[in-house]
Amino acid sequence: MTVVTRFAPSPTGFLHIGGARTALFNWLYARRMGGKYLLRIEDTDRARSTGEAVAAILDGLDWLGLSGDGEPVFQHTRLDRHAEVARTLLAEGKAYRCYCSPEALREMRERARVLGRTALYDNTWRDRDPAEAPAGVDPVVRLKTPLDGETVIEDLVQGRVAVRNADIDDFVLLRADGTPTYMHSVVVDDHDMGVTHVIRGDDHLNNAFRQAQLFRAMGWAEPRFAHIPLIHGPDGAKLSKRHGALGVEAYREMGYLPEALCNHLLRLGWSHGDDEVIDRGRAAEWFGLEAVGRAPARFDTGRLDSLNAHYIREAGDGRLADTALDWLRRRLARELTPAEEERARRGIAGAKARARTLADLADGLAFYADGQPDGYTPKAAKLLRADGARAALEGVLEAAGGLDDWTEAGVEAAVRALAERLGVKLGAVAQPLRAALTGSHASPGIFEVMAILGREETLARVKAVCPPPASD
């Protein structure tokens, strides 16, 4: 039997972190088992579903590399099929029409709560003669669930979970307007799509019991369920799009790489011994539901930062170049001249070792374009005022002017010789120089910076802070 998994978001907002992880687990499980991973947009609630949300979710999945195998199924296109299944159930006496008013239902809920019961609906119309139906009331259709015994789910993550059938009420299949509820359409669609493994958030565990009853009523094979623990916020409370959690696009905008986000999400609730850095290929080899934990994890960005830094360092300069240059243009809010672009491109190798995010990377590259885009940092200004700074910079001007070999090795030899001649440590020359060239007290190696900047630009920047004595 081929494994078929699915990710079924409802398009009422962006793709949030929890959804992204659910999608990732479904994708990984399908890959691992050599199966298929499908997408379904749960848009039966036409009032809350929007086209923008559909686009945002599909975009987010695409960015993460979690697009479905084949085109996504839009649930609203299957309304007729959902109604047809409900009609079958009605005809077989496994479902019935309920004419209770919303007010009556509200009273039932209150009564049930007072009695300390879980099942809310009191089965008013379960066995009542349809002839008693009030005129002019559109009924809902409810499933006739068993009154005795218990429903057991052998969950692949949670283990055996049982609920007494008395605690499962006759839930609604079709609304009064004839449209299907989520509970009904999920089951019909999962069956029709051949879904074998339902991997989703823990918050659906209770729904599984109801859905299992519906599968049984139709005589359909139940899929295996795997309810993965939710991701909580730093405060330990549920993290969901409804509570202000960030969408994946927010992480993209902060400069995180999709592979870093996926790696981080993967390690939230799943582990493989002591392995921490796990790329997509490895994950697809190693992933298994048996290693998914049952306790919720908190979403903490500390490790995400560290993983992102790792993946930035790992990324080939070529692959990173276009992205980095885009970030730099945005950072400077202008286009780059060919010379600036060339310098920035050569600076990527040095800058990426120091960046945790793409935003950091752009910051680290900025000085290659402008001299000091934000002026000198306070620490840099201090370095320029330090004792001996003036002498060191004048020495550089002198030594650099006549240097033939303007390469990293060449300038290094010249600057080291200068420091020796002045009788100071290398740092006494390198630091003021760094401040003059980059506007900062921290940067890639100073000789690398000089080599990339070139003689002309290097001298110009030094002269800017160390004007030569006016000659007459």
Added chain:
RNA sequence: GACCCCUUCGUCUAGCGGUCCAGGACAACGGCCUCUCACGCCGUAAACACGGGUUCGAGUCCCGUAGGGGUCGCCA
């Protein structure tokens, strides 16, 4: 309130009865390296929620307690 789930360092976790005075990673702190910042390397501090059992032996099994979370719609 009812039902269901969870509980190892600050965080993510390893641990599937003895090999655990509990291991790794991130974060923190100290040091080395060094032209700065990173990287890298070395080191320090840091946890089995609590109480009962079962067992020769429990972080690991069972039962309670406490705490946390989830679900109880003609939303998904």
